[in-house]
Amino acid sequence: MAKYDDTSKIGDAFTLILRESLQDMIEKCPYFVFLQSNNSVSNQGLSCITYSAWIYEELKIAHSISSKSCLTIAMESFQISYDISPFLKSLKTITLSELSHIINS
Missing domain, CATH: 1.20.5 (Single alpha-helices involved in coiled-coils or other helix-helix interfaces)
Incomplete structure (x- = not known):
């Protein structure tokens, strides 16, 4: 023990x-770039959910830098899931070419 x-x-x-x-x-x-994919985020109705504690931490940290808000932790079927919809709403969507232009400017 x-x-x-x-x-x-x-x-x-x-x-x-x-x-x-x-x-x-x-x-x-x-810059903070979050690549949303089926492996990182699961769409559950109106919510985007991740089962990765690390993805949740990354988004929580990025969100706390830009604003202060309440975080919600949900339990489903003894599996921890995190609603990341508020974090994704606060991020600006850009294309890969726009990102490349920003980085190279």
Whole structure:
């Protein structure tokens, strides 16, 4: 049991370091690009849902930089899902050629 506790503590610390590094990187970047695909987001009626805690964290961090809002966490069938619709609404949609132009200017 002690070995599991040590491994769990190391895993928790590593996850925290990764999350903080992710936040630092997003805050330093001049642009935030989210590529919405079937692998990243599942359309559930009017809501866009992700089952990835990391995608949720990325969008939450990007959204917190631009505004403050309430976050909703939903439980369905013992699976954690996150409604990311508010985050996606706050992002501007651009084409790949527009992104390329912005980056190369």
